[in-house]
Structure formats: C-alpha cells, structure tokens
Amino acid sequence: MNKTYCYIHIPFCESKCKYCRFSSIGSIQKLQIEKYVNHLCCEIELSNFGNSNLLGSIYFGGGTPSTLNNKQIADILKSLKSKYTFDKNIEISLESTPQNIKMENLLHWENLGINRISIGIQSLNNKALKEIGRKSKEEIINSLNIINTFLLKINREIVISIDFIIGLPYVKKGGVLEDIKFILNKYKFINHISVYMLEDYYEKSEDTNSSYEKITYPNSWQNLGISEKYYLGEYSEIKKYLEGKSFYAYEVSNFSKFNKECKHNKAYWNHSNILAYGLGANGFIDNIRYKNSDKFQEYYKGEGIFKEKISKNDLFLEKVMFQLRTSGLEKDIYSKLNQEKIKYFIQEKLLKKDSGKIILTNKGILLLDYIIRELL
Numbered sequence: 001m002n003k004t005y006c007y008i009h010i011p012f013c014e015s016k017c018k019y020c021r022f023s024s025i026g027s028i029q030k031l032q033i034e035k036y037v038n039h040l041c042c043e044i045e046l047s048n049f050g051n052s053n054l055l056g057s058i059y060f061g062g063g064t065p066s067t068l069n070n071k072q073i074a075d076i077l078k079s080l081k082s083k084y085t086f087d088k089n090i091e092i093s094l095e096s097t098p099q100n101i102k103m104e105n106l107l108h109w110e111n112l113g114i115n116r117i118s119i120g121i122q123s124l125n126n127k128a129l130k131e132i133g134r135k136s137k138e139e140i141i142n143s144l145n146i147i148n149t150f151l152l153k154i155n156r157e158i159v160i161s162i163d164f165i166i167g168l169p170y171v172k173k174g175g176v177l178e179d180i181k182f183i184l185n186k187y188k189f190i191n192h193i194s195v196y197m198l199e200d201y202y203e204k205s206e207d208t209n210s211s212y213e214k215i216t217y218p219n220s221w222q223n224l225g226i227s228e229k230y231y232l233g234e235y236s237e238i239k240k241y242l243e244g245k246s247f248y249a250y251e252v253s254n255f256s257k258f259n260k261e262c263k264h265n266k267a268y269w270n271h272s273n274i275l276a277y278g279l280g281a282n283g284f285i286d287n288i289r290y291k292n293s294d295k296f297q298e299y300y301k302g303e304g305i306f307k308e309k310i311s312k313n314d315l316f317l318e319k320v321m322f323q324l325r326t327s328g329l330e331k332d333i334y335s336k337l338n339q340e341k342i343k344y345f346i347q348e349k350l351l352k353k354d355s356g357k358i359i360l361t362n363k364g365i366l367l368l369d370y371i372i373r374e375l376l
C-alpha cells in the first residue's frame with residue numbers, strides 16, 4: 001500500500017522572530033491553544049482523504065509545536081490513530097525551541113512515539129540571537145546537555161536535527177561553521193543539520209499573503225551580517241566540513257548521516273501524498289494542492305480553503321527543481337530539457353553526469369537558481 005505523509009501545523013510561538021515568514025503568532029495563551037487543539041482534532045477526525053490510509057510520517061511543525069503540553073500532543077496523535085494506520089517504521093517529528101527541551105518533555109515525547117526532534121538553534125552568537133528575538137547560547141548548550149543525558153537513559157534511537165541560518169546580523173564570515181564545529185565536536189548524537197540562508201527567508205516572504213505580522217527583516221541587518229557575496233562561499237565551507245564528518249547533502253539545505261534523512265521532507269520532494277492539518281497548512285493529494293486558511297476565524301469555520309489541480313506542466317517544473325535540489329535529474333526528466341544548455345553547464349562544471357543522472361557540482365549548487373531558470 002502506498003504511504004501517505006502528514007503535516008500538523010501548530011501556529012504558536014513564545015515570541016515572534018524578526019525574520020519569520022511562517023503562519024505563527026508570537027504569544028502563548030492557554031485557552032487559545034486549547035481551542036485550537038480541540039478544533040485540530042475534530043478537523044482530523046472529520047476529514048476524508050479517500051484511500052490515504054497508511055501514514056509513513058507525522059511532522060509537527062510551526063510555529064513552535066513544543067509549546068503544546070504533553071496531553072495536547074497525545075490527543076492529536078490519538079485523533080490521527082483513530083483515522084489512519086501508522087506504518088511500523090513511522091517517523092514522528094517535532095520541532096522544538098531550546099527552551100522547551102526539558103527532561104520531562106523528552107521522556108513524554110519518546111513515550112508518545114516521537115522519534116525525531118528538530119531544534120531551531122540558528123546561531124550561537126548571543127548578539128545575533130538577541131537581535132532576531134531569540135534566547136541565548138547558554139540556553140542552547142543547556143538543551144543539548146539535557147538531550148545528551150536523555151539519550152543515555154533510553155533504549156531507542158531518536159534522530160536529533162539542528163537548524164542554522166547563514167547571514168544573521170553580527171555573525172561574521174566563518175561564524176556559522178565555527179558554531180557547527182563546536183556543536184558537532186561536543187555532541188556526537190546529532191545526525192541531521194539544516195542550513196538555510198537568511199536571503200531565502202527574505203525573498204520568499206516578499207509576496208506573502210499571510211495575514212500575520214509581515215516580514216520585519218531590517219535593511220540594517222545587511223550591514224551587520226556577512227555580506228551577500230560571502231553567503232555562498234560560507235555554504236561551501238560548511239558543506240565541505242560536514243562531508244568530512246560523514247554528513248551528506250540529500251537536499252541543498254539538508255545534511256544527514258546515512259539513513260537519517262527526514263522521511264517527511266523526502267516525501268514532499270517526491271510528490272508523495274501529504275495530508276495537512278491546522279492553520280495555513282499545505283497539503284498535496286493526488287496532484288491537488290490545498291491550503292487551509294491562515295486566518296483563525298476562517299480556519300475555525302472551515303472556510304478559505306484554497307485548492308488547485310497541478311497541471312502536468314507545473315508538475316514537471318517542480319520535478320526539475322526538486323530533483324536538482326536532491327538526488328539529481330533522472331533521464332526521463334533531463335531528456336525533455338534544453339540539451340544545449342545541459343551540455344554547456346557540464347562543460348562549465350556546474351552540472352555533471354553521475355550514475356545515469358545529472359547532478360549539481362559544488363560550484364553548481366552556488367548557482368542553483370540561475371541554472372534552474374536557464375534550463376526551464
């Protein structure tokens with residue numbers, strides 16, 4: 001039976017980070033969260049997605065899902081279980097802030113079957129963290145120490161993923177790499193790392209229709225962080241270092257140890273069916289993309305749901321982008337692209353042939369957007 005993957009959106013955060021483009025609000029009000037979780041459970045139980053029955057993953061994203069108490073997470077999982085069969089190797093991921101990493105939470109999460117925890121670190125530079133509206137390096141280190149003790153206590157493997165952003169204010173060239181080195185040398189249990197560029201956050205958010213706080217990326221940050229021309233060089237250095245530590249880039253921004261890739265991410269890039277529940281959540285079922293409203297009132301009434309059948313052409317364009325960002329272009333895809341351009345990019349060492357596929361070289365990764373534009 002084909003597996004389906006499931007995304008659960010939790011739109012609450014302790015405060016709003018200055019660069020944030022997600023559907024989230026920066027306040028935690030118990031009653032509001034309770035109402036939201038009750039509605040979310042009803043949404044799951046009353047939904048009807050045909051034959052999408054076997055779940056290969058559940059991803060609690062946000063927002064900050066770790067702001068939910070343990071009963072609320074258990075209730076959501078119970079609703080999902082009443083509706084779907086969980087695959088025996090199901091991946092259940094939960095995004096957490098460092099401050100929500102507490103021993104009692106970790107033990108509860110493990111007990112609920114959560115086997116992948118993704119922690120938004122972003123930087124170990126206290127000035128940068130303060131500027132973007134986050135807590136401190138000390139809190140991050142404390143959370144990693146707690147995880148270390150926790151992993152020694154349990155008999156189960158949990159994937160621990162951490163996120164960084166290149167280009168934050170006050171972080172100088174080489175700063176992100178230094179942070180990653182420091183953490184990997186001290187905490188051997190980390191087996192997945194995501195590295196994003198602040199620029200991406202900025203560009204993608206410009207045309208957002210979100211009704212929430214608009215992006216507040218201040219122009220002055222460009223003078224406080226590494227300049228644009230260093231972004232990509234910084235990325236290359238990080239990639240080289242991580243490869244030396246047995247991490248591989250299974251997607252341009254995502255590095256993992258062997259067999260520790262995020263199943264949920266991969267499902268998204270493979271155009272697998274994704275169920276999505278919660279405010280502003282995006283799903284993809286049988287080539288139809290849908291998105292819940294990102295306004296609470298509409299969401300609670302089941303209104304404002306956007307649906308769009310993806311045309312064959314758009315599906316093809318997405319495949320080109322996803323395959324280039326991940327394992328490379330397969331023959332049935334690259335044979336339909338401009339062959340002269342492919343030849344030129346191979347000559348320029350931006351692309352190369354590898355096991356019957358066409359993949360990006362390290363130099364090509366740095367020019368990914370340009371290559372995609374030219375190939376299409």
Ligand code: SF4
Nearest residue numbers: 013016017020062063
């Ligand atoms: S970046 Fe993450 S933690 Fe910060 S406000 Fe946005 S969703 Fe919340």
